[in-house]
Amino acid sequence: xxxxxxxxRVSTTKQGTEGVSLQEQKxxxxxxxxxxxxxxxxxxxxxxxxxxxxxxxxxxMLRQLRAGKAxxxxxxxxxxxxxxxxxxxxxxxxxxxxxxxxxAHETLDLHSRGGRLSADIQAVIAADYIRNLRxxxxxxxxxxxKQGLYPLPAPIGYLDRGxxxxxxxxxxxxxxxxxxxxLYATGKYxxxxxxxxxxRLGLFSxxxxxxxxxxxxxxxxxxxxxxxxxxxxxxxxxxxxxxxxISKSLFDQVQDVLSGKVCQRTTKHMHQYRRMxxxxxxxxxxxxxLQKGRVYYRCHTKHCPSKTLREDYIKGVIKYKxxxxxxxxxxxxxxxxxxxxxRQNSANHTEGLKQNLQLRRDRLNQxxxxxxxxxxxxVIDKKIYERRKNAVLLELKDVEETLQQIEHGELDYSTQMTxxxxxxxxxxxxxxxxxxxERREMLQWFMSNCVASDKKLDIExxxxxxQIKNRSTVLNCAPFRDGPRTCTGKHAPGAxxxxxxxxxxxxxxxxxxxxxxxxxxxxxxxxxxxxxxELDNKM
Numbered sequence: 001x002x003x004x005x006x007x008x009r010v011s012t013t014k015q016g017t018e019g020v021s022l023q024e025q026k027x028x029x030x031x032x033x034x035x036x037x038x039x040x041x042x043x044x045x046x047x048x049x050x051x052x053x054x055x056x057x058x059x060x061m062l063r064q065l066r067a068g069k070a071x072x073x074x075x076x077x078x079x080x081x082x083x084x085x086x087x088x089x090x091x092x093x094x095x096x097x098x099x100x101x102x103x104a105h106e107t108l109d110l111h112s113r114g115g116r117l118s119a120d121i122q123a124v125i126a127a128d129y130i131r132n133l134r135x136x137x138x139x140x141x142x143x144x145x146k147q148g149l150y151p152l153p154a155p156i157g158y159l160d161r162g163x164x165x166x167x168x169x170x171x172x173x174x175x176x177x178x179x180x181x182x183l184y185a186t187g188k189y190x191x192x193x194x195x196x197x198x199x200r201l202g203l204f205s206x207x208x209x210x211x212x213x214x215x216x217x218x219x220x221x222x223x224x225x226x227x228x229x230x231x232x233x234x235x236x237x238x239x240x241x242x243x244x245x246i247s248k249s250l251f252d253q254v255q256d257v258l259s260g261k262v263c264q265r266t267t268k269h270m271h272q273y274r275r276m277x278x279x280x281x282x283x284x285x286x287x288x289x290l291q292k293g294r295v296y297y298r299c300h301t302k303h304c305p306s307k308t309l310r311e312d313y314i315k316g317v318i319k320y321k322x323x324x325x326x327x328x329x330x331x332x333x334x335x336x337x338x339x340x341x342x343r344q345n346s347a348n349h350t351e352g353l354k355q356n357l358q359l360r361r362d363r364l365n366q367x368x369x370x371x372x373x374x375x376x377x378x379v380i381d382k383k384i385y386e387r388r389k390n391a392v393l394l395e396l397k398d399v400e401e402t403l404q405q406i407e408h409g410e411l412d413y414s415t416q417m418t419x420x421x422x423x424x425x426x427x428x429x430x431x432x433x434x435x436x437x438e439r440r441e442m443l444q445w446f447m448s449n450c451v452a453s454d455k456k457l458d459i460e461x462x463x464x465x466x467q468i469k470n471r472s473t474v475l476n477c478a479p480f481r482d483g484p485r486t487c488t489g490k491h492a493p494g495a496x497x498x499x500x501x502x503x504x505x506x507x508x509x510x511x512x513x514x515x516x517x518x519x520x521x522x523x524x525x526x527x528x529x530x531x532x533x534e535l536d537n538k539m
Contacts, residue, residue: 072100
């Protein structure tokens with residue numbers, strides 16, 4: 001009686017655990033072995049596709065057959081043994097060397113010319129079936145991608161909603177994913193530190209375990225979270241129809257940190273004004289030092305002639321600058337009234353910007369069509385095509401996010417001006433009551449340059465706060481030059497009482513201050529719009 005192996009195979013682990021194919025194959029092989037008077041001495045079971053080479057169980061079985069540990073092997077069908085011609089060629093070599101290969105489902109004499117030809121034809125058909133299946137699967141896969149759908153399991157922060165449906169935001173995990181992106185964008189966290197922070201926030205993997213360092217790296221590099229689908233294997237980029245969790249600007253900040261463009265610095269001493277003051281001589285940052293219970297800031301560049309500055313002196317200069325930004329209650333009330341009027345008439349301001357962005361979006365779509373036509377006409381190769389198409393898609397994503405901001409009123413002049421006025425309203429009291437880190441954040445809103453020269457500190461504020469600080473708040477002349485100052489007669493031409501004239505001076509001064517600040521804020525918004533338009537023209 002010949003001693004043989006039994007080989008069974010399914011394509012996936014799921015088929016092996018949930019299906020009955022393996023049991024049916026084994027039963028058919030046992031019946032065949034009994035009918036042919038064969039003894040099965042060992043079983044080889046595999047749960048892997050035969051479309052590619054390198055199946056570990058199949059390769060191990062072939063090695064043992066070549067070593068003569070069995071007389072042959074019984075396999076259910078030809079397509080269970082091989083679906084690629086290279087593996088079928090390996091089996092052919094075994095047959096040629098005298099090893100018996102049996103197929104329980106086919107009665108073929110593989111040692112005859114006709115039987116071998118029939119087996120070869122079936123092997124070719126099985127290989128062609130796989131090639132066709134792969135092509136159809138790829139076609140369907142790319143069809144979904146072109147529709148903006150992601151035909152793979154949803155990443156953390158999203159939920160699957162079935163075939164042909166976009167991924168849906170997970171209301172529990174999506175805010176945590178966004179928080180992880182925000183934390184890493186600060187440049188204060190390494191991936192190892194972010195693992196602990198994600199665990200503290202309550203963000204876990206799909207299996208319920210802690211997210212690994214590699215898992216966080218994959219998440220932070222995944223453009224799916226900003227609404228784009230990127231295929232790492234081919235470098236292709238597609239625009240998704242799912243709702244993004246983060247903006248493209250935040251994603252770009254994270255990529256800068258990952259690529260090392262933003263250095264991650266470890267802060268050893270949490271001094272109030274660390275890395276905020278530059279030396280006027282060498283442009284280096286002044287470093288805080290604790291000496292005899294007081295904090296001093298000095299430049300550590302060798303032979304630099306700069307002097308040290310005491311922290312309490314710096315605090316005094318900053319408080320003085322903040323007081324110069326103070327607006328009276330009546331001025332704030334007047335500003336809010338004028339901003340409300342602007343809000344009612346702001347449609348014209350945003351409509352022009354919206355039309356420009358829509359035209360730019362149309363031009364970008366035309367560029368995609370042109371580069372696609374160039375690729376189809378073989379004017380450019382696929383590598384250049386993908387690089388140009390991806391660049392245009394990312395630019396298109398910026399335009400679409402800006403249009404969304406317009407729809408939500410985020411680019412409205414009145415919204416920007418209201419935000420600045422709210423900051424000015426709470427500046428003095430808020431700065432005095434804020435925690436040290438909150439104060440640093442507030443200072444970053446206002447301060448543009450902070451330069452130390454000898455024993456002096458020069459602080460320049462950002463636009464428009466510098467212009468507000470330097471505004472003229474009083475009138476240089478009285479409102480009534482025609483009437484004599486001593487005349488208080490009721491019917492005298494141009495004659496009014498001194499209290500009334502003083503009250504009128506105060507009123508006109510407030511009106512001038514309101515108009516001055518309002519014009520500064522409006523001009524700031526206009527300049528921002530012009531810079532955006534200039535950037536659009538360059539692109």
